[in-house]
Amino acid sequence: MKAAVLRAPKVLQLSDIATPEAAPGELVLRVRAAMVCGTDLRILTGRKTKGVRFPSVIGHEFAGEVVQVGDGVTQFKTGDRVCMDPVIPCRACAYCKTGHENVCLHRQAMGYEFDGAFAEYIRIPAIALTAGNVFMMPAQMSFESAALAEPLACCINGQRNAGVQVGDTVVVLGAGPIGLMHAALARLSGARQVIVSEPNAARRQAAVDRGVEHMCDPSTESVMEFVKARTDGLGADVVILAIGVPQLANESLNLVRKGGHVNLFAGFSAGETSNIDVNLIHYNEIVVTGASALRRRDYELALNMLSAGQIDANSLITHRYEVADSLAAFDEAGSGRALKVAIHNV
Structure with missing residues (x-):
């Protein structure tokens, strides 16, 4: 599959890499919309380093379609339209136990410890499904709107x-x-x-x-x-x-x-x-x-607000690119001309 691979600080390359496979308890999604975040730009320029791996695929604001279901997964099926709170809490540390899972001591995240969404496909790890981080999209909701649930939840x-x-x-x-x-x-x-x-x-x-x-x-x-x-x-x-x-x-x-x-x-x-x-x-x-990240309840609230039209998500997206043009998408996002830049996989 095609993916924008972060090789080193300031080195982002469009590459052909292996398409992920769903192990037991996992999902593979076809990424339908992913948003370039200011944090992604800081990762690319080397101004944010915590949790960043080389080489890796970054991107944590996304929505997609289930294309492969691992053994033991019963709550989702092929064809489901889903999105995800990318910050996965351990649910066992002192902060998780007191309702502050957004600052979990052992949190992991898509686009950091796990490869992210600037690719044609993304593997959702079993711990994300177990923690309840994956959400079904409302039927009428666009993939772009759902991909904006993460930044709205942080807000x-x-x-x-x-x-x-x-x-x-x-x-x-x-x-x-x-x-x-x-x-x-x-x-x-x-x-x-x-x-x-x-x-x-x-x-x-x-x-x-x-x-x-x-x-x-x-x-x-x-x-x-x-x-x-x-x-x-x-x-x-x-x-x-x-x-x-x-x-x-x-x-x-x-x-x-x-x-x-x-x-x-x-x-x-x-x-x-x-x-x-x-x-x-x-x-x-x-x-x-x-303000650090988000909680799963924030993500669900954001998803519902976007679905209900309380926040006009589509008007925030000013530029759209395909996965093959991911490098141009990053250039546009860093130019100051754009509001939100979307990367599509149609």
Whole structure:
């Protein structure tokens, strides 16, 4: 089969590799849609290394069709349309036992410990089926929409940590696909107003097209003044950092009101640090949280929200490629022109 194989940092090659076979307890899917994630770009450039293998196939946002069922699998059959929460918890460590499986001590993931979805076929390991990580797609749902359940589920986890409430003013820094998902979720949670800061004009327009009330261009105007002017000088209730720029962490603290919440949602590259004014946290009693991956319940909720049309998934996908053009798909995803880039296997 054709696959985009990561040979080394910054070395991604389209290769012919062996088509996987389903061992007992496993599935093989024909990948019908896979999305290029910002994390995939960080893996490719060597800025994310944990769990990454060489050579390997990356890609963790996907949906597909069952083409082979291993012995002992009874819950799925050939032809089923399925998608998967790619983060597989051990379900036995201290974090799993307390409901924090997203930070499981022994978690494994597709596109990391197991070959991922930038290929014509993908093998789903038995532990994923046993853990309940594989989901049947709703009948009317497209493969593209289902492939977006994973990033939306991660945003749901971040929103929970951020504590968005009815009537809040929410600021989202970054209007990439993740920032747009956060803006949509904040509105669904009852936010009174959503403010998005984004230097890219096309992405600012994308946010406006999706109902964002207030757009700020940080390259030409002060984000702090913009936010203060719309909050009676107090600042936002919640600030979500949806772009992996460590220097913006301290800006996030300056944008939130006393007693407000800051969620450092975006992933940062290994070794990156940020200088923050700890007195802002101390005297203003700011709650600062992170966001790591997702839980299976988040994935199921995201799948249902996408299926019901509460989040418009298709409008986030701006570019589409076939598996044979995977390298071009990565180039486009890293260009800043695209929102979400899909790789198809039709």
